[in-house]
Amino acid sequence: MAADETRTEVPGGYLYRRHSLAVRITHWINVAAMTILLMSGLAIFNAHPALYWGKSSYTGRPPVLSIGLAEGPDDSVIGVTTIAGRTIETTGVLGVSNDRKGEPSARAFPWWITIPDDLWLSMSRSWHFFFAWVFVLNGLIYLVHGLASRHFARDIAPTGGDLRGIGASIRDHLLLRHPRGEASKRYNVLQKFAYLAIVFVVLPLVVLTGLGMSPWMNAVWPGWVDLFGGRQSARTIHFVCAWLLVLFAFVHVFQLVVAGAWNHVRSMVTGRYRVDTGSAGGTS
Amino acid sequence: MKLGDRRKRRRFLARAFGALAAASLAGCQKLSTSSWFPKVLDSAEPLNEAMAKLVGRRAMAQEFTPADLSPSFRSNGTAMPDTDAYRALLAAGFDQWRLVVDGLVAKPLSYSLDELRALPSRTQITRHDCVEGWSAIGKWRGARLSAILAQAAPKPNARYVVVHCADPMEEDGTGLYYESIDLDDANHEQTILAYDLNDAPLPVANGAPARLRVERQLGYKHAKYVMRLELVESFAALRGGRGGYWEDQGYQWYAGI
Numbered sequence: 121m122a123a124d125e126t127r128t129e130v131p132g133g134y135l136y137r138r139h140s141l142a143v144r145i146t147h148w149i150n151v152a153a154m155t156i157l158l159m160s161g162l163a164i165f166n167a168h169p170a171l172y173w174g175k176s177s178y179t180g181r182p183p184v185l186s187i188g189l190a191e192g193p194d195d196s197v198i199g200v201t202t203i204a205g206r207t208i209e210t211t212g213v214l215g216v217s218n219d220r221k222g223e224p225s226a227r228a229f230p231w232w233i234t235i236p237d238d239l240w241l242s243m244s245r246s247w248h249f250f251f252a253w254v255f256v257l258n259g260l261i262y263l264v265h266g267l268a269s270r271h272f273a274r275d276i277a278p279t280g281g282d283l284r285g286i287g288a289s290i291r292d293h294l295l296l297r298h299p300r301g302e303a304s305k306r307y308n309v310l311q312k313f314a315y316l317a318i319v320f321v322v323l324p325l326v327v328l329t330g331l332g333m334s335p336w337m338n339a340v341w342p343g344w345v346d347l348f349g350g351r352q353s354a355r356t357i358h359f360v361c362a363w364l365l366v367l368f369a370f371v372h373v374f375q376l377v378v379a380g381a382w383n384h385v386r387s388m389v390t391g392r393y394r395v396d397t398g399s400a401g402g403t404s
Numbered sequence: 405m406k407l408g409d410r411r412k413r414r415r416f417l418a419r420a421f422g423a424l425a426a427a428s429l430a431g432c433q434k435l436s437t438s439s440w441f442p443k444v445l446d447s448a449e450p451l452n453e454a455m456a457k458l459v460g461r462r463a464m465a466q467e468f469t470p471a472d473l474s475p476s477f478r479s480n481g482t483a484m485p486d487t488d489a490y491r492a493l494l495a496a497g498f499d500q501w502r503l504v505v506d507g508l509v510a511k512p513l514s515y516s517l518d519e520l521r522a523l524p525s526r527t528q529i530t531r532h533d534c535v536e537g538w539s540a541i542g543k544w545r546g547a548r549l550s551a552i553l554a555q556a557a558p559k560p561n562a563r564y565v566v567v568h569c570a571d572p573m574e575e576d577g578t579g580l581y582y583e584s585i586d587l588d589d590a591n592h593e594q595t596i597l598a599y600d601l602n603d604a605p606l607p608v609a610n611g612a613p614a615r616l617r618v619e620r621q622l623g624y625k626h627a628k629y630v631m632r633l634e635l636v637e638s639f640a641a642l643r644g645g646r647g648g649y650w651e652d653q654g655y656q657w658y659a660g661i
Contacts, residue, residue: 156432168537176531177538178474232429236436241535242654243436246445249661253448335533336456336620336660339463351531351539382413 132398138305138387140269146262147388153255154369156247158362159235162228163244169228171359175350184356187214187228197226256327263319275307276316282309298379300396311375318368322361329358446656453658457588465594465619468529474540477532477601479609482581485571485629493570498613503552503597507566507634510557517599517613523547526596534623535655543603544617546596552633553590562635565590566642567616570629573649583627584639584647584657585618594619597630622659624650 128135139147170186172179185203187210192198199215200207212218217230220237231237235247266272282289289309292298299308307315331337332345332354348354376384387393435441493501498517506512515523527545549565569581589595597614599606606612611628618625625648639645644652651657 155428159432165537168534170538172538175468175472175539176474176541178476178478178540179472180475235432237429237433240436242650242656243442245535245656246442246448246654247432247436249452249656250445250448253451333533334661335465335531335622336460336463339465339620340460342464342466345466351533355537377414381417382410385417 128392130394133394133396135392135394136305137391138393139391140265140271141391142261142265142269143271144388144391146258146265149254149258150262153251153258154365156235156251157255158366159233160244160247160251161358161362163234163236163239164241164248165359166228166234166239167241167244171356172352173349173356174352175346177352189215189226197224199226252330259323259327266319276312276319278309278312278316282312285309296378302395304379304395305393314368314371318365322364322368326358326361326365329354329361333358442654449656449658452656452661456658456660460620461588462592463620465530468531468541470529470543472541473529473543473602477542477610478538478540479607480534480536480623482571482573482628483609486575487570487572487577490570490629494608494612501613501631503614503630504632505552505556505635506632507636508559508562509635510559511555513552513556515552520547520597520614521599524551526594527600528594528596528617528619530594530617530619532623532626535650535659542601544596544598545600545603546598546614546617548593549595549597549616549633550591550593552597553587556635558587558635561637563587564636564639564647566634566636566639566647567627567630568632568634569627570631579649581627581629581649582643583616583625583649584636585616585621585625589618589621592618592620620660624648624655625659 126137169188170177170183172181172183174181177183182205183202185201187199187201190198190200190207190209192209192211197216198209199211199213199217201210201214202208213230214228216224216226219225220231225231227239234244236243266276286309292308293310298304299306329348332348333351338345338351345351345354348357383394501517503515503520504512505514524547525545526548527543529541529543531539531541533539553565564584564586566584567582569583571581573579573581585595594617596617598611598617599614601607601610606615611630614630615628616626616630636642639647643649646652647657648655
């Protein structure tokens, strides 16, 4: 973060450069690429809305998750989702939802969360595989920059003090208390763990399981996809990772709204973050 | 005053986000149906293909054990070609079926099913990955395509094998299925014209009497009901010009991902 201590004094505090240009650019490219990957990915999922565990889809065991249609009362058609053998009605969102003209249509995920919004598998694949390159190349730039600039080592790796303060940090989060003043210039320990998990676990996993679905990439080292439990397991993990990323994005946005949306969004756009010094820098 | 500013900013951010999301959704739809944007997206395809060739031009697809076999091998697409010509071939037990090999070859050939069965063969338990997302595992036995090409002797300018099939994709019996692969794939050790599935003659629903197995690519490349192999230098002038029935509908010619 504090790569450059160019302070600008403002009433009640000062602005400093919180995020480097490389982090800001890769962050926003990543937001766009991941949004498109999620939505085109859900559209691809709609072509076969079921997930399996194992090397193939037809192993003699039922899918772990499936979204489809069922007969409702009075000959109506309802949308249903079956997870681990339990079926629940999900009409309106999953299975059956209104298309953009308001007509009920049979599709797993609704139009407003897919790219393109109609069932058009080849187009969804074109979007997905183009933006997969954008995402991966952008991610590599971010990783190289983060290592070379020591951004990861300096700002994201938890310190001994961080680890000892986990209990206090959990309590602060539950009470929606955020550090103010000088303390707000450092990431807190839960934030660090969240970023580490996303950057070094979930994102690499989503890339590897994505490659694991490619029959050609499977052949490069035959059997490697079995590390994930097989090709269909890789597909399931890919799906779960995608939703973990959505969960992360929601928590991320929630946290920055609580901690000051304007200040955080500005710091990720212009780099400049406001530190308040007027209120004595307390945390309550 | 300050609080009012904060609220205004927050409302601005929320509205800006909402407007951006709505515009993006509509924009993606517009871009998908534009004439230029899909070309931008598909510019990644040569990159994918180049990457694939780089990391595994001769790599072997994973093979499985009998324990991994799918209880029944799913039929997708055509399950019974709806033409008089195919019905006649089927009724006679494919006695009259001939696999024609022509185009840019030194020796145009044709094989009966028995002759095909007499060629060097390969048996493999492989996974079939449909573009839709599902997979099934089956045991295939078939004639090595490399053996057929060795006999037909492709001319130096031959670059692709076009696979012409018997199944019509239109209800009026037209739009016969076709596919194409390059010579790397055609000569790959696991590329076969399969006539057996799970130790029995290939069922009609899975492409009788013979279907292409081009492991390492998605299901739609594995053309069923094969009638003719045509060696060409380019498929640009053929049908939709993109090298296959589904390719002509917008699917990727390189189907390794």
